[in-house]
Amino acid sequence: MPKRIPKILITGGAGFMGSAFVKLLIKGSFSVQGELPFVVVDRLTYAGDLKRLESVRRKFKFYKVDICNKRQIDSVFKKEKPEIVVHFAAESHVDRSINDAQVFIKTNVKGTQILIDACRRYGVKKFVYISTDEVYGKLVHGKFKENACFKPNNPYAVSKATADLLVQAYVKAYKFPAIIIRPSNNYGPWQYPEKFISLGILRVLEGGKIPLYGDGKNIRQWLYVDDCMRGIAAIMRKGRVGEVYNLGGIGESRNIDTAKLLLKVLGVSPEQIEFVQDRLGHDIRYSLDSSKVYRELGWKAQVGFIQGLKLTVDWALQHQRWLKSKLPDINKLYK
Ligand code: NAD
Ligand code: TYD
Numbered sequence: 001m002p003k004r005i006p007k008i009l010i011t012g013g014a015g016f017m018g019s020a021f022v023k024l025l026i027k028g029s030f031s032v033q034g035e036l037p038f039v040v041v042d043r044l045t046y047a048g049d050l051k052r053l054e055s056v057r058r059k060f061k062f063y064k065v066d067i068c069n070k071r072q073i074d075s076v077f078k079k080e081k082p083e084i085v086v087h088f089a090a091e092s093h094v095d096r097s098i099n100d101a102q103v104f105i106k107t108n109v110k111g112t113q114i115l116i117d118a119c120r121r122y123g124v125k126k127f128v129y130i131s132t133d134e135v136y137g138k139l140v141h142g143k144f145k146e147n148a149c150f151k152p153n154n155p156y157a158v159s160k161a162t163a164d165l166l167v168q169a170y171v172k173a174y175k176f177p178a179i180i181i182r183p184s185n186n187y188g189p190w191q192y193p194e195k196f197i198s199l200g201i202l203r204v205l206e207g208g209k210i211p212l213y214g215d216g217k218n219i220r221q222w223l224y225v226d227d228c229m230r231g232i233a234a235i236m237r238k239g240r241v242g243e244v245y246n247l248g249g250i251g252e253s254r255n256i257d258t259a260k261l262l263l264k265v266l267g268v269s270p271e272q273i274e275f276v277q278d279r280l281g282h283d284i285r286y287s288l289d290s291s292k293v294y295r296e297l298g299w300k301a302q303v304g305f306i307q308g309l310k311l312t313v314d315w316a317l318q319h320q321r322w323l324k325s326k327l328p329d330i331n332k333l334y335k
Contacts, residue, residue: 009080013042022040022056085128119176135150185220
């Protein structure tokens with residue numbers, strides 16, 4: 001019997017993580033005959049770029065649609081009748097949310113509500129919400145498990161936590177078939193160069209220094225994007241509906257150490273660092289306990305931090321033109 005793949009709709013599929021997920025799905029379906037049942041919905045904001053999907057062009061259907069537009073979302077659902085929806089679309093950058101929270105509340109909260117209502121109306125069988133470790137807030141010692149309290153500390157994190165709670169409420173009220181995934185900081189090829197590692201690479205490529213907020217001692221748990229996508233795919237296929245799964249990386253590192261490692265991989269002087277003004281409300285440390293997904297599905301991060309940084313830098317060296325094309329926007333953001 002030929003393998004049947006359910007129709008999967010991916011929101012935010014032209015973004016950094018969504019595009020990696022689409023490529024993983026397509027790669028895993030090469031043996032399947034005929035049209036692949038993958039639908040990408042993306043508004044193509046500053047962060048969305050179909051160049052990320054050029055290598056798999058024509059292997060998915062694309063709709064340039066805003067998830068906040070109920071009429072447009074309805075017409076996509078009516079036409080495509082997705083069985084599974086994986087929801088990546090969001091405003092995703094903390095610094096931008098501190099500058100202006102409005103679009104974060106609109107896209108991340110209202111957009112999610114419009115999407116899950118459409119899922120209910122059109123009988124979607126499984127909804128996967130890509131949340132974040134930032135919903136738990138900061139911690140100094142230990143690791144967050146899935147049942148930890150929410151204490152988000154910036155407008156981005158609040159908007160993601162609100163949508164996460166909304167999805168949980170739909171699970172309770174309507175037995176909405178959702179699974180929530182909370183990944184730690186992702187890095188890797190095609191990340192928009194506003195986030196720490198990709199911005200650091202871009203700055204060094206243009207002869208500058210890696211900007212470090214505050215004293216550089218804040219800690220993040222870095223997860224290579226392909227590792228994260230393998231986890232999301234496993235949870236989408238075999239995770240338990242109504243459950244929450246953390247996906248934490250192996251590379252827990254202080255920002256200053258990350259910057260030094262990155263400079264080493266780039267082959268430039270360890271002096272290429274500049275200390276800049278700290279982020280407002282900068283969370284000291286994020287760290288996830290991912291034992292649940294390991295126990296249930298055997299997932300754990302596999303790509304070591306140095307290996308992941310090398311893969312990211314190799315990709316960046318081959319895609320300098322793409323990275324540098326984002327410079328006008330980045331220089332406006334970090335003026
Ligand atoms: P990204 O900013 O690279 O991509 C977001 C995508 O969503 C873009 O393609 C953008 O065009 C699209 N989008 C934005 N607003 C939209 C709207 N109104 N309608 C339709 N599409 C819209 O983000 P990312 O880093 O790929 O993150 C993807 C998801 O994963 C987000 O939900 C984010 O909160 C979550 N997450 C990210 C990280 C990380 O480290 N990047 C970690 C944990 C969780
Ligand atoms: P970022 O990539 O923005 O992700 P998040 O805020 O979701 O963790 O930032 C990662 C860490 O790097 C965070 O502690 C803030 C810090 N950082 C800098 O030190 N300099 C920078 O220029 C940026 C963008 C971030």
